[in-house]
Amino acid sequence: IYIYYLNRKRRETCSGVMIIPIKCSGSTVIEWVLVELQGRIENLSEEQTSEIGVLLSKEPDGKVLQLTIGYHQLEGKRVPLKKPLAVLNKCERLSHAGDASTSYEVVGVIRNQYLFKTRPRALISKPGGR
Amino acid sequence: MSTLALKPGQPRAIAFAPEGVRTDLRLLEVDETLLQEIIQKGVVIKGGEEDEAVLVTSCRTYAMKLVETTNLQLLVGPQQHENETEQGLDKTEDAAAAEVVAGEVPGYGSGLMTQWNHFRSASCQDPVKVNATSTSHIELVEVAPRLEALRGLLWQRPYGMEDERVEAEGRDTEMGEAAGRTAAGYTFEGLLAMVQASPEELRAALVSEGALELGGCWRAVDPNYLGSLLELVLLTAEQDGMTPSALRASRLVASLQSEGYRPALVRHCLSVYGKPVETDSLADVTGIAGQDAWCLDETKVCIHFAHKVMGGRAMLLSDFNAAWRHAVPYGMTPSLDMLRSEALIDGSGPEARISSFPASALPRDPGERFAALFGRRARWEWTALEPFLEGIQVPGQSAEALLMRFARASQLTPDAPLVYSAR
Numbered sequence: 001i002y003i004y005y006l007n008r009k010r011r012e013t014c015s016g017v018m019i020i021p022i023k024c025s026g027s028t029v030i031e032w033v034l035v036e037l038q039g040r041i042e043n044l045s046e047e048q049t050s051e052i053g054v055l056l057s058k059e060p061d062g063k064v065l066q067l068t069i070g071y072h073q074l075e076g077k078r079v080p081l082k083k084p085l086a087v088l089n090k091c092e093r094l095s096h097a098g099d100a101s102t103s104y105e106v107v108g109v110i111r112n113q114y115l116f117k118t119r120p121r122a123l124i125s126k127p128g129g130r
Numbered sequence: 131m132s133t134l135a136l137k138p139g140q141p142r143a144i145a146f147a148p149e150g151v152r153t154d155l156r157l158l159e160v161d162e163t164l165l166q167e168i169i170q171k172g173v174v175i176k177g178g179e180e181d182e183a184v185l186v187t188s189c190r191t192y193a194m195k196l197v198e199t200t201n202l203q204l205l206v207g208p209q210q211h212e213n214e215t216e217q218g219l220d221k222t223e224d225a226a227a228a229e230v231v232a233g234e235v236p237g238y239g240s241g242l243m244t245q246w247n248h249f250r251s252a253s254c255q256d257p258v259k260v261n262a263t264s265t266s267h268i269e270l271v272e273v274a275p276r277l278e279a280l281r282g283l284l285w286q287r288p289y290g291m292e293d294e295r296v297e298a299e300g301r302d303t304e305m306g307e308a309a310g311r312t313a314a315g316y317t318f319e320g321l322l323a324m325v326q327a328s329p330e331e332l333r334a335a336l337v338s339e340g341a342l343e344l345g346g347c348w349r350a351v352d353p354n355y356l357g358s359l360l361e362l363v364l365l366t367a368e369q370d371g372m373t374p375s376a377l378r379a380s381r382l383v384a385s386l387q388s389e390g391y392r393p394a395l396v397r398h399c400l401s402v403y404g405k406p407v408e409t410d411s412l413a414d415v416t417g418i419a420g421q422d423a424w425c426l427d428e429t430k431v432c433i434h435f436a437h438k439v440m441g442g443r444a445m446l447l448s449d450f451n452a453a454w455r456h457a458v459p460y461g462m463t464p465s466l467d468m469l470r471s472e473a474l475i476d477g478s479g480p481e482a483r484i485s486s487f488p489a490s491a492l493p494r495d496p497g498e499r500f501a502a503l504f505g506r507r508a509r510w511e512w513t514a515l516e517p518f519l520e521g522i523q524v525p526g527q528s529a530e531a532l533l534m535r536f537a538r539a540s541q542l543t544p545d546a547p548l549v550y551s552a553r
Contacts (some may be wrong), residue, residue: 022158023172023184029165030134033145035204035260050146054202055258057136065136067144068175078133084165085267087205088156104156104166104175108207112132 022088024106029042032087032108038117041069065114071123076116085110134206134258143257145203151260156206157267159397164270176326184271189330199265207261238463264306272525275327275496277335281350283321283342287314290352294390315342315349338490338521342398357434359391360400364431364459374459377404377419381404400424403431432464433472438488440473447475447482474507487519496522500536504552511547 026100041052053069093101096099136142160168167173167187175194177183185192293314316324321330340356341348366385367377379400383393397419407423435457439450454464466475471489475482485507493499499522503510519529533539537550 011380014459018177020175020532021172023166024169027169028170030208031205032208032261033132034208035134037202037204038204040200051257052144052146052260055134056141057134057138060138062133062136062138063522071551079528082508083159083161085157085161086165086168087262088158090154090156107155109160109165110157110205114134 010111019077020102022106029086030108031107032110034081034085034110034113036113036115036117037067037074042068047091065116067116068123069120073123074113074116074120075118078112081111081113104124136258136427140255142255145257145259146260147261152205153264154263155262155264157264159267159269160354178324184273184276185328186326186328191273191326191328191331193273195269196266196517197269197300198478199267201265205262205264205266206258209256209259216393241539247504274522275325275331275335276492277325277327277331278328280321280325280332280335281339283316283324284336284339284348284350286349288340288350288356289314289344289354289395294392294395315344315347315394317346318348321348342395351395353434356399356402357438359395359402360403360431362386362389362391363396363399364426368459374428374431374461376407377424377426379422379424394419397421400426403427428462429468432462432468435524436464436469437486438486440484443486444476445542446482447484448480450484454502469521470514474514476507489520492518494522496524496532497536500532500552504537509549511549513547515550 023035031080031097043049053067056066056068065076065078067074067076079112088104089107089108091103093103095101160550164173164187171188173187175183175185183194203383255496299501318329318332322329326334334347336343340351341375342351350489363377363382363386364374367374368383370381372378372381375399379397382400383396386396387393404419404424407425409423432454436450436454439445439453439457441451458464469484472487473484474487475484477483499518502517503518515530519532522530522532533550536553538553539550540547541548
């Protein structure tokens with residue numbers, strides 16, 4: 001199972017590079033979705049598992065989600081991003097002349113985010129439980 | 131899909147994709163216009179080792195800033211259709227568990243047992259797959275293009291008298307082109323690869339720097355050479371019966387070619403000191419080479435003569451005004467207002483002196499420009515300062531913002547005008 005921690009933001013400038021194209025093959029771009037958790041998750045059990053948790057949509061519009069990770073329950077809301085995020089994949093190519101060239105390909109765009117930022121609730125068994 | 135498309139009341143697991151989870155994908159914050167440009171044309175990241183990287187579109191330059199987060203970002207890519215019914219566990223039991231969840235009382239959270247039921251019902255469907263994780267994204271901030279390098283490149287070998295002579299010699303021999311004369315200057319693509327600017331911004335800068343394009347290569351022109359050529363154009367026009375507002379490039383080119391001046395240079399001179407005139411002719415005008423009718427810009431011509439009269443030193447204003455009026459072509463009227471970003475007047479009354487101080491020679495970077503301005507004169511009134519701040523605005527920053535950042539305002543008395551000095 002995975003458990004859950006809490007955290008904060010910081011800024012940084014990235015270093016420069018020569019000429020790197022950013023392109024998109026195809027005329028449309030695939031939609032991706034961002035699920036953002038305010039913290040980190042860690043697999044504390046001994047078993048190898050890729051399962052993070054369980055999502056549940058309560059309302060028909062699908063805007064409010066419940067996410068259960070281990071014994072924590074988080075509530076998240078779907079919000080449209082103020083600005084879409086393009087998902088870029090770095091491609092390194094070697095030309096026949098031996099020069100390395102770098103480029104980025106747009107593999108998707110994210111317009112919606114499910115943000116889980118409320119304090120998580122710890123789940124306990126009901127008294128007189130099963 | 132642009133949402134997770136979860137069915138209400140039906141729990142679904144979310145898991146890392148079994149085929150692997152990328153951690154090296156980059157997220158770039160864009161707006162819809164930029165996204166469309168990337169999809170249709172593509173854009174480019176540029177920068178040297180020392181510079182901050184910039185992203186350049188066809189007409190804009192953006193600084194790139196990496197914004198890190200300690201949030202965990204799970205990126206969910208396109209999912210295959212979920213297989214709801216088949217695999218694994220007893221369907222009826224889990225469907226019943228799902229119903230229990232759906233029937234929950236609002237306001238009350240579910241207990242642990244119910245949560246276990248979630249897991250069980252969720253596991254009979256494919257989980258939502260997380261294809262990648264991220265802990266940062268790149269933000270774009272529009273910036274003024276970085277063109278400082280451009281001046282250096284254009285001025286490496288400015289066109290001047292030397293080039294006229296070499297050209298004349300070259301024409302006489304068959305081997306003219308190959309005879310050791312290398313093309314001076316840089317191609318547009320070459321410049322684009324070396325400056326952090328978009329193609330449109332670069333074109334605008336080449337025009338404002340008065341750069342000459344010869345044989346596909348761009349370079350600066352020696353100002354003395356160009357100034358002499360202007361005066362020769364004025365003289366030739368007068369001799370030929372043309373007024374400065376109605377010049378014919380073809381006639382000027384013909385007259386001046388015999389003096390050894392290349393047609394391209396004559397036309398370049400007209401484009402720097404004048405404006406094309408729309409004629410009634412139906413002929414398609416394509417750029418400087420195709421344009422025949424020109425009108426000289428009175429302000430630009432008078433500025434040329436002002437600098438000539440000042441000759442790089444301070445002059446008594448009264449003497450200057452007299453000499454200037456005498457120097458300009460017949461029909462043109464000089465006025466000091468023309469020199470608001472070209473010269474400075476120090477002192478007042480009969481002791482007032484004027485000296486050359488062209489804005490075009492000042493650095494483009496706002497911080498460096500203010501340093502140069504305050505180095506020349508410690509205190510400036512707004513009306514004198516403003517003309518020297520034209521063209522250095524950073525996108526998204528007003529002149530007021532620049533002033534606040536680099537200057538300090540003060541007033542002798544509440545009625546006196548604001549005076550700016552260095553911070």
